[in-house]
Amino acid sequence: MNDANKKDAASQPKGLLPFWPHYVLSELIAWYVILGVLVTLSAILPAGLEDKANPLLTPEHVKPEWYFLSVYQFLKVAAVFSFLGAEAPRLLGVLIPGILLALLFFLPFLDRGPKRPARQRPWMLALVVIVLLVVIALTIWGQYS
Amino acid sequence: MQAVRFNPALWFNAGLDWLDERVGIRELVATLLHVVIPRSAHTYYLGGITLFLFGSQAVTGILLSLYYQPTPESAYNSILYIMNELNFGWLIRSVHAWGANLMIIFCILHLLRVVIQGAYKAPREITWMAGMGLLFVTLGFGFTGYLLPWDQRAYWATTVGTEIAAAVPLIGVNIRDFMRGGADVSALTLSRFLGVHMLILPAALIGLLLVHLFIIHQQGLADPHATEEK
Numbered sequence: 420m421n422d423a424n425k426k427d428a429a430s431q432p433k434g435l436l437p438f439w440p441h442y443v444l445s446e447l448i449a450w451y452v453i454l455g456v457l458v459t460l461s462a463i464l465p466a467g468l469e470d471k472a473n474p475l476l477t478p479e480h481v482k483p484e485w486y487f488l489s490v491y492q493f494l495k496v497a498a499v500f501s502f503l504g505a506e507a508p509r510l511l512g513v514l515i516p517g518i519l520l521a522l523l524f525f526l527p528f529l530d531r532g533p534k535r536p537a538r539q540r541p542w543m544l545a546l547v548v549i550v551l552l553v554v555i556a557l558t559i560w561g562q563y564s
Numbered sequence: 565m566q567a568v569r570f571n572p573a574l575w576f577n578a579g580l581d582w583l584d585e586r587v588g589i590r591e592l593v594a595t596l597l598h599v600v601i602p603r604s605a606h607t608y609y610l611g612g613i614t615l616f617l618f619g620s621q622a623v624t625g626i627l628l629s630l631y632y633q634p635t636p637e638s639a640y641n642s643i644l645y646i647m648n649e650l651n652f653g654w655l656i657r658s659v660h661a662w663g664a665n666l667m668i669i670f671c672i673l674h675l676l677r678v679v680i681q682g683a684y685k686a687p688r689e690i691t692w693m694a695g696m697g698l699l700f701v702t703l704g705f706g707f708t709g710y711l712l713p714w715d716q717r718a719y720w721a722t723t724v725g726t727e728i729a730a731a732v733p734l735i736g737v738n739i740r741d742f743m744r745g746g747a748d749v750s751a752l753t754l755s756r757f758l759g760v761h762m763l764i765l766p767a768a769l770i771g772l773l774l775v776h777l778f779i780i781h782q783q784g785l786a787d788p789h790a791t792e793e794k
């Protein structure tokens with residue numbers, strides 16, 4: 420860093436950090452670490468390949484990728500809605516996750532409170548924890564069922 | 565006259581001057597870089613890491629596309645060739661596969677930090693919605709990319725994945741068949757998944773990303789301790 424930059428950094432109002440070069444440098448370090456993680460993971464566990472696709476042979480444990488498992492498992496669990504009618508399980512099984520995602524999409528319009536600090540929004544923190552726990556539980560359940 | 569010596573800094577400056585006279589490059593770079601961010605804004609670099617992973621996916625993906633053959637007859641064998649014979653092919657494909665998973669993880673972590681710090685609140689609604697679009701696109705990349713190796717796992721994961729869409733009321737079966745290009749996962753499915761994976765989703769991601777980053781640049785990062793905005 421040259422002197423001009425040092426002066427720049429020192430002359431910033433308190434509480435503000437120059438994006439260049441301070442934030443950018445930390446960001447680049449983070450990228451470098453992630454690149455190391457990528458190559459290490461690839462060396463330890465290279466991408467796999469099963470037998471060639473055979474449309475006539477359904478394997479035993481068919482599952483979607485891990486990031487769709489929670490929705491997939493919810494669709495199965497939705498069988499409990501069968502008391503609402505024969506079509507209810509399939510219907511609610513996609514409608515409920517769909518509606519929750521739509522709510523998440525419009526979150527800034529639903530939560531209009533002006534406070535940002537997490538400690539002043541305990542209900543939001545609680546909601547985050549509950550949603551996370553449910554999604555993780557469904558994912559694990561989906562993996563082992 | 566001064567001797568011409570190799571001086572990268574000088575050359576670089578001369579190049580900048582040349583561009584500056586024509587397109588005002590210095591002012592542009594200054595506008596992009598000389599911004600300040602609140603010291604209390606802890607991004608944990610999650611958005612930037614997601615961006616880096618996208619860059620890595622673009623590079624490794626383009627390399628894979630040079631050897632990948634998108635038909636049911638040859639897709640599987642082209643992957644075998646990449647993994648077993650092509651120099652460093654296994655590494656490029658493995659980095660692409662791990663990068664896909666990490667990109668989804670970091671995208672979700674980034675979303676969580678935005679939620680926890682309340683950075684989605686007004687006036688950042690558009691940044692948030694563009695972000696949700698980016699999340700959907702990222703998941704779409706994973707979904708369409710998974711089919712391309714055309715192995716048993718790919719084929720059947722796509723079969724059950726597209727079957728989920730069939731549960732949508734009224735038009736569910738139509739959506740499923742539209743995704744598959746027919747009643748079953750077939751050569752047509754492979755073609756359209758490849759087109760979506762290599763053309764549509766990259767274009768969508770770049771477009772949404774420009775909106776996302778432009779607004780972040782104009783507004784600056786949210787200060788977690790300030791309740792009111794300018």
Ligand code: HEM
Nearest residue numbers: 607611612614615675683684691692695696698699785786
């Ligand atoms: C491909 C995916 C994405 C990329 C590459 C990306 C990139 C970025 C970057 C580089 C920033 C700057 C600050 C930081 O690094 O945290 C940022 C901020 C932000 N992102 Fe994303 N993002 C993505 C997805 C998302 C998602 C899924 C959401 C939420 C739905 C989101 C919402 C936001 C918001 C609200 C900000 C502003 C935060 C603030 O002002 O403090 N982004 N994004």
